Amino acid sequence: MTPAAGRPSPPVATLLGRCCTLRCLAQLHARIVRLGLHNHHALLARFTAACDSLASPSVADSFLSALPSHAVPPSCLRACSRVPCKPTGSALHAAAIRLGLDADLFVRTALIQFYGSCSSAGASRMLFDSMVIPSEVSWTAIIMVYVDCGDIVSAREIFDRMPHRNVVHWNAMVGGYVKCGDLESARRLFEEMPQRTAAAHTSLIGGYAKAGNMQVAKMLFDKLHDRDVFSWSAMISGYAQNGYPGEALRVFKEFREKGICPDELVIVALMTACSQLGNIMLAKWIEGYITTYSIDMNNAHVLAGLINMNAKCGNMERATVLFESMPVRDVFSYCSMMQGHCLHGSANKAVELFTRMLLEGLSPDNAVFTVVLTACNHAGLVEEGKRYFAMMKNEYLIMPSGDHYACLVSLLGRSGMVRDAYELIKSMPGKPHPGSWGALLRGCILQGDIELGKVAAKKLFEIEPDNAGNYVTLSNIYANIDRWADVSEVRAEMTGKGLTKIAGRTVVL
DNA sequence: GTAGGGTTAG
Numbered sequence: 001m002t003p004a005a006g007r008p009s010p011p012v013a014t015l016l017g018r019c020c021t022l023r024c025l026a027q028l029h030a031r032i033v034r035l036g037l038h039n040h041h042a043l044l045a046r047f048t049a050a051c052d053s054l055a056s057p058s059v060a061d062s063f064l065s066a067l068p069s070h071a072v073p074p075s076c077l078r079a080c081s082r083v084p085c086k087p088t089g090s091a092l093h094a095a096a097i098r099l100g101l102d103a104d105l106f107v108r109t110a111l112i113q114f115y116g117s118c119s120s121a122g123a124s125r126m127l128f129d130s131m132v133i134p135s136e137v138s139w140t141a142i143i144m145v146y147v148d149c150g151d152i153v154s155a156r157e158i159f160d161r162m163p164h165r166n167v168v169h170w171n172a173m174v175g176g177y178v179k180c181g182d183l184e185s186a187r188r189l190f191e192e193m194p195q196r197t198a199a200a201h202t203s204l205i206g207g208y209a210k211a212g213n214m215q216v217a218k219m220l221f222d223k224l225h226d227r228d229v230f231s232w233s234a235m236i237s238g239y240a241q242n243g244y245p246g247e248a249l250r251v252f253k254e255f256r257e258k259g260i261c262p263d264e265l266v267i268v269a270l271m272t273a274c275s276q277l278g279n280i281m282l283a284k285w286i287e288g289y290i291t292t293y294s295i296d297m298n299n300a301h302v303l304a305g306l307i308n309m310n311a312k313c314g315n316m317e318r319a320t321v322l323f324e325s326m327p328v329r330d331v332f333s334y335c336s337m338m339q340g341h342c343l344h345g346s347a348n349k350a351v352e353l354f355t356r357m358l359l360e361g362l363s364p365d366n367a368v369f370t371v372v373l374t375a376c377n378h379a380g381l382v383e384e385g386k387r388y389f390a391m392m393k394n395e396y397l398i399m400p401s402g403d404h405y406a407c408l409v410s411l412l413g414r415s416g417m418v419r420d421a422y423e424l425i426k427s428m429p430g431k432p433h434p435g436s437w438g439a440l441l442r443g444c445i446l447q448g449d450i451e452l453g454k455v456a457a458k459k460l461f462e463i464e465p466d467n468a469g470n471y472v473t474l475s476n477i478y479a480n481i482d483r484w485a486d487v488s489e490v491r492a493e494m495t496g497k498g499l500t501k502i503a504g505r506t507v508v509l
Numbered sequence: 510g511t512a513g514g515g516t517t518a519g
Contacts (some may be wrong), residue, residue: 199513200513200514263515275518281512305517335518
């Protein structure tokens, strides 16, 4: 019995299922060819599935000539769409034409998706238009191509001229409106649906949640009876995203009572809520919960969430273990770690991490600079603070925001350099920033610079006329040096404007 | 053998 005619050698087939690196895939490919199994259908299906899961256009490319089969182009094209890799995808297209496979429905649909993924909606459309009878999936593909490139009008035109629409088409169109932020149209189309699916329902919930409208999101959720893990996670993350961690937790509790198996996204949403609460017991419980349900801890979102949650909840040891275990650290994980150190009084460690991040060749973004400047401020590192501020502007070409300025002003002010801080504020472009003037005022109080403090306070009265706290702060400055006449004057001005100090709020000097 | 919904950090 020749190998090609016989059953595939079990080891190869089994190994393909387990294959998780390109190197392994290449070795298996060599073995397939050596054993003459490259025309074996079942084996090819496994091979292309492995190509698919590894999203490897280069593998697809190099194996193309050796594997002329119907099964290859669609899965390889999917790999090219995911990256996306236009040269290889186009080469596959050419090969498909050469092999006479380009009219195949699966190949054609994969090509429509591929050109869409590399922003060539026009090419997708030409391929679609030349189809005699597009499959249902081809219709979805062309709608999604237009949705993804933001051309909702063309998507709708296609949708309207469809001879037959199935639920997936409706879902895609409703989801398209949600994606482009047109909730009105999404809602209208949703109401027109012959069957309102959980998928369309969940799209809408996500859209309203993203727009910050949790009332409508909740109303839609209450109406949805066949809730699945998607709809629950949309609600939990909606509440968490909008700063209602308590509500998020409440919904999660309800979710648990239903006995539905959580997935990575539910966990990510839950961790967002926990980070806001800073509840270390809850954080520990969540990690246990993750293990119970075999959630993928190596999932980038899960890992980032875990690091962030532990850092925010004060478990820096755990956060550090997770951070160091990452095969490749990114800007986000660095940012979470730096923030955690900053929050828990180890500003110097945050600054150390920043320098390590630069050594690793990562490019800090504006959020990272906010954290590192905050850290310098906490630790009183004047020289470093000035240096990073200049680095941000000159090396990374990031325009400093009001918050960046406020950090540096605060740092200078607290270190006795109130006049420098004042010069810095005066050099700020744009509208006067209350945070920076407030930081200057606090610096003046610390340094006992009454004259400059008055300037800062006056400026704050101007830009925040309704903020009673500024008046209180200025009157406290006078009170500290026994200038009671000035205290009464400021108080009188404040009450004259109808402002009263908010009960329970104290300004810590 | 293909398609549609929910994704973290400031």
